[in-house]
Amino acid sequence: QVQLVESGGGLVQAGGSLRLSCAASGRTFSAYRMAWFRQAPGKEREFVAAISRSGTSTYYADSLKGRFTISRDNAKATVSLQMNSLKPEDTAVYYCAADPRVGVSKTVSGYDYWGQGTQVTVSS
Secondary structure, eight states: OEEEEEEOOEEEETTOOEEEEEEEEESOGGGSEEEEEEEOTTSOOEEEEEEOSSSSOEEEOGGGTTTEEEEEETTTTEEEEEEOSOOGGGOEEEEEEEEOSSSOOOSGGGOSEEOOOEEEEEEO
């Protein structure tokens, strides 16, 4: 089992940047595929980005390509999400997710472990 704690959320103006971090504890971090999801008020949780166990493969929601970058440091047991050129529609609670299965998933059901979330608010 793995425990996940997100940090780095906050209030930022449109066009600004934020870097979210997720610290993992418990079992070997490199055994987990990782991802970021987000959920805006009244909406379903949606996929943002995912990264393979080794970090060599990354995947993004089509609408976010070029603005968001996911990375991981297996030695430090952390996964990060760099968010640039933020827009008001990026406002949401952002969740870190982990799963021990092989490969990468873009679905909520593809991840067994979740953090508590961190709020990102982008003002216009």
